Amino acid sequence: xxxxxxxxxxxxxxxxxxxxxxxxxxxxxxxxxxxxxxxxxxxxxxxxxxxxxxxxxxxxxxxxxxxxxxxxxxxxxxxxxxxxxxxxxxxxxxxxxxxxxxxxxxxxxxxxxxxxxxxxxxxxxxxxxxxxxxxxxxxxxxxxxxxxxxxxxxxxxxxxxxxxxxxxxxxxxxxxxxxxxxxxxxxxxxxxxxxxxxxxxxxxxxxxxxxxxxxxxxxxxxxxxxxxxxxxxxxxxxxxxxxxxxxxxxxxxxxxxxxxxxxxxxxxxxxxxxxxxxxxxxx
Numbered sequence: 462x463x464x465x466x467x468x469x470x471x472x473x474x475x476x477x478x479x480x481x482x483x484x485x486x487x488x489x490x491x492x493x494x495x496x497x498x499x500x501x502x503x504x505x506x507x508x509x510x511x512x513x514x515x516x517x518x519x520x521x522x523x524x525x526x527x528x529x530x531x532x533x534x535x536x537x538x539x540x541x542x543x544x545x546x547x548x549x550x551x552x553x554x555x556x557x558x559x560x561x562x563x564x565x566x567x568x569x570x571x572x573x574x575x576x577x578x579x580x581x582x583x584x585x586x587x588x589x590x591x592x593x594x595x596x597x598x599x600x601x602x603x604x605x606x607x608x609x610x611x612x613x614x615x616x617x618x619x620x621x622x623x624x625x626x627x628x629x630x631x632x633x634x635x636x637x638x639x640x641x642x643x644x645x646x647x648x649x650x651x652x653x654x655x656x657x658x659x660x661x662x663x664x665x666x667x668x669x670x671x672x673x674x675x676x677x678x679x680x681x682x683x684x685x686x687x688x689x690x691x692x693x694x695x696x697x698x699x700x701x702x703x704x705x706x707x708x709x710x711x712x713x714x715x716x717x718x719x720x721x722x723x724x725x726x727x728x729x730x731x732x733x734x735x736x737x738x739x740x741x742x743x744x
Contacts, residue, residue: 464511467507468500468508475495475499476496556576582703608634608669611628611646612628614646615627615628615665626666627664627665627666629670632670632672635673636672637676641711645728647707648707648728649678652680652704655726656680656682661685662684666680666681667679667680671730671731675729675731676730677730678727679726680726680727681725683723685721686719686720687724701717712730713729713730714730716729
């Protein structure tokens with residue numbers, strides 16, 4: 462306010478003094494020349510310190526915002542570590558203790574070993590997701606785009622395994638809450654990791670369509686497929702099992718269809734019993 466008011470007040474005072482007191486001694490032309498000179502001198506003397514103060518306040522505000530963003534990032538990472546890796550490692554230690562006790566009793570079961578393998582796989586998945594999240598450039602909530610994040614995941618997959626990728630995204634992001642977007646992105650990432658690890662696919666495509674009333678997302682590849690009637694029953698299919706647990710916790714439907722022509726993973730919410738949407742193009 463002072464930056465705005467000082468020049469106005471200075472010019473007003475000068476014009477009043479000039480017309481009321483200095484008219485007999487100062488010509489009109491001389492007064493017109495002196496006016497900008499006085500404004501310039503008053504700006505140097507009075508306004509420059511105010512501008513420096515404003516710039517210092519702006520720098521302090523930016524530093525405070527940067528510190529706040531860093532703290533929020535640390536809190537988010539701590540929550541991810543606690544909810545994922547810390548709890549899984551604790552569960553792993555409990556199961557190892559039980560396995561050790563069973564070994565002493567001579568009753569080691571294959572289920573115990575499978576449970577430990579599953580827990581190790583979960584920890585590995587949490588670590589990968591945390592690293593992937595840290596590699597994503599920080600952006601404001603307004604500029605976040607689920608479609609852009611999926612494009613980055615597809616580009617990374619294409620660069621790692623030299624595979625053709627495509628994206629057809631017509632899902633209104635307003636139909637998903639931030640928590641749903643995060644879980645859906647994790648499921649899509651897990652499906653693409655399975656494509657990279659377990660198939661010899663030459664092409665993978667991701668499609669998404671729907672609105673607040675219902676939507677479905679599919680991840681399709683043309684790989685060798687899963688040679689089992691129930692893909693979730695395959696030994697070591699921890700990724701699919703984790704995706705199923707995530708989908709159940711969010712109230713979504715997860716279907717996996719696999720054969721010689723490839724594998725299709727579909728996640729759906731709302732719509733019909735089979736996850737279809739009115740007028741949807743099932744591919």
